[in-house]
Amino acid sequence: MTSGEPAGPEHRVSEGHAALAYDRIRQAVVEGAYGPGDRLVEQRISEEFSLSRTPVREALRRLESEGLVVFRRNRGAAVRSMSAEDVRDLYELRARLESYAAELASVRGSIGSCDTMDEAAEQFERQVDRSDDVGIARDDRVRALSDTNNRFHQTIVAAAGHERLTQMLAGAVDVPLVFRALRGFERSELQRSAEFHRMTAHAIRRGEGTRAGRLMSEHILLGRDRLMEDLDQNDGAGRERE
Amino acid sequence: MTSGEPAGPEHRVSEGHAALAYDRIRQAVVEGAYGPGDRLVEQRISEEFSLSRTPVREALRRLESEGLVVFRRNRGAAVRSMSAEDVRDLYELRARLESYAAELASVRGSIGSCDTMDEAAEQFERQVDRSDDVGIARDDRVRALSDTNNRFHQTIVAAAGHERLTQMLAGAVDVPLVFRALRGFERSELQRSAEFHRMTAHAIRRGEGTRAGRLMSEHILLGRDRLMEDLDQNDGAGRERE
DNA sequence: CGAGCCAGTTTTGCATACAATCTCCTCCCG
DNA sequence: CGGGAGGAGATTGTATGCAAAACTGGCTCG
Numbered sequence: 001m002t003s004g005e006p007a008g009p010e011h012r013v014s015e016g017h018a019a020l021a022y023d024r025i026r027q028a029v030v031e032g033a034y035g036p037g038d039r040l041v042e043q044r045i046s047e048e049f050s051l052s053r054t055p056v057r058e059a060l061r062r063l064e065s066e067g068l069v070v071f072r073r074n075r076g077a078a079v080r081s082m083s084a085e086d087v088r089d090l091y092e093l094r095a096r097l098e099s100y101a102a103e104l105a106s107v108r109g110s111i112g113s114c115d116t117m118d119e120a121a122e123q124f125e126r127q128v129d130r131s132d133d134v135g136i137a138r139d140d141r142v143r144a145l146s147d148t149n150n151r152f153h154q155t156i157v158a159a160a161g162h163e164r165l166t167q168m169l170a171g172a173v174d175v176p177l178v179f180r181a182l183r184g185f186e187r188s189e190l191q192r193s194a195e196f197h198r199m200t201a202h203a204i205r206r207g208e209g210t211r212a213g214r215l216m217s218e219h220i221l222l223g224r225d226r227l228m229e230d231l232d233q234n235d236g237a238g239r240e241r242e
Numbered sequence: 243m244t245s246g247e248p249a250g251p252e253h254r255v256s257e258g259h260a261a262l263a264y265d266r267i268r269q270a271v272v273e274g275a276y277g278p279g280d281r282l283v284e285q286r287i288s289e290e291f292s293l294s295r296t297p298v299r300e301a302l303r304r305l306e307s308e309g310l311v312v313f314r315r316n317r318g319a320a321v322r323s324m325s326a327e328d329v330r331d332l333y334e335l336r337a338r339l340e341s342y343a344a345e346l347a348s349v350r351g352s353i354g355s356c357d358t359m360d361e362a363a364e365q366f367e368r369q370v371d372r373s374d375d376v377g378i379a380r381d382d383r384v385r386a387l388s389d390t391n392n393r394f395h396q397t398i399v400a401a402a403g404h405e406r407l408t409q410m411l412a413g414a415v416d417v418p419l420v421f422r423a424l425r426g427f428e429r430s431e432l433q434r435s436a437e438f439h440r441m442t443a444h445a446i447r448r449g450e451g452t453r454a455g456r457l458m459s460e461h462i463l464l465g466r467d468r469l470m471e472d473l474d475q476n477d478g479a480g481r482e483r484e
Numbered sequence: 485c486g487a488g489c490c491a492g493t494t495t496t497g498c499a500t501a502c503a504a505t506c507t508c509c510t511c512c513c514g
Numbered sequence: 515c516g517g518g519a520g521g522a523g524a525t526t527g528t529a530t531g532c533a534a535a536a537c538t539g540g541c542t543c544g
Binding site for chain 3: 016017018051052053054055058073074075
């Protein structure tokens with residue numbers, strides 16, 4: 001191992017340095033610490049994390065395969081920037097994939113996964129109800145909401161029991177955008193999302209795959225519509241070069 | 243560059259060693275030179291291609307993200323082996339994605355892409371008609387058929403103009419299986435495929451997205467059914483361990 | 485005779501070194 | 515004063531070295 005971890009065996013590297021770099025870069029991109037178009041220079045990142053370039057490079061290529069960053073030959077990685085059309089397309093793709101996942105979960109899901117799903121839906125609802133609390137910083141509330149939302153969706157995807165689909169959804173759910181969308185939601189919109197979560201979960205539990213799929217699709221497309229308004233207002237064209 | 247290229251500037255490395263390794267490993271996997279479960283040892287492969295391990299490793303991770311190989315921590319890469327259920331699931335996923343692509347192509351496709359599509363469909367048909375020729379080795383015929391088939395499908399995907407979808411289909415179309423499926427097709431089944439190609443192309447050209455999507459889906463699911471019979475007969479359970 | 489364990493080998497995962505390419509800035513010439 | 519050649523610095527792409535982890539085989543001990 002390198003120097004730099006003086007004492008403390010609690011610094012687990014159990015998943016390897018590449019996975020660690022992946023997690024941290026991903027989080028930075030998701031939360032917007034690196035904005036669209038920003039270059040991700042291997043040397044700088046590796047110094048930032050006290051690693052060599054090798055695992056950083058590996059992490060970047062993995063993020064590329066998930067669509068979060070783009071590579072250009074001899075120019076390295078940069079955070080992907082998307083036009084409004086790209087966002088629209090991506091959300092429709094996601095809607096179809098998660099709709100499929102919901103259908104499968106209706107057929108294959110276990111009781112346990114249904115319980116987890118319900119639990120996440122209820123927690124989401126509680127967090128929405130408490131969304132007026134001034135005790136917590138807005139960003140922290142959004143982050144908690146985002147985590148719970150992800151947990152709900154991921155539970156369904158896992159219940160579908162389709163490895164390839166799971167892998168693809170990791171690349172189709174543009175987490176930076178979901179984060180941003182949740183941030184811009186009004187309370188009533190959050191409540192509507194919670195409603196869709198409940199309805200979808202209910203359909204899945206009853207094994208009504210087609211309805212579950214349609215609800216999920218509609219849920220995601222509603223989110224898309226709201227996000228598109230946001231993008232139109234704030235970014236104008238939403239196009240960033242380089 | 244390394245030694246080993248004494249004379250001749252024609253040895254273009256224009257795309258980089260990693261891309262070269264990617265192409266060659268991929269081809270080996272697709273055509274079955276490496277079978278499911280075979281380990282892909284970095285050292286051996288790099289010697290085989292006269293490269294260092296670095297680009298080979300990068301190529302392997304890329305193939306992993308496309309689902310052709312699997313990695314296990316500290317155990318490296320192996321060709322992915324799939325159960326019959328996995329194959330069934332994968333084909334349904336592909337059917338949905340390509341169905342979406344066909345819908346989009348109906349709306350967004352240019353005249354030029356329609357022409358390319360028709361041309362590929364016609365070539366496929368001609369190759370099917372000539373599939374009795376004894377002048378050509380069976381494997382070469384299948385390879386040509388596979389190439390043309392890929393060209394048809396990829397033209398539609400390209401016409402959809404959805405970058406992310408394109409990327410995903412690269413990982414959802416399990417080329418080894420498609421190759422194998424075509425290999426097992428009877429002449430009548432090939433003719434039916436050609437028929438579906440024509441019908442789908444027609445629907446796309448007329449802008450009837452829903453029909454195009456359904457035809458594409460049915461086309462792919464028919465291929466799946468045929469392949470599943472094959473797998474059931476030849477592999478028994480189709481499960482291979484380590 | 486079988487289970488467990490220890491050493492040797494293989495292979496991965498990470499670090500580092502080096503060469504090729506790109507970028508950008510300067511400087512010279514028209 | 516503008517534009518292009520060229521060189522310095524920055525950054526990627528590839529090669530290689532090394533330590534840790536996993537597999538293999540044989541040995542001991544029950």
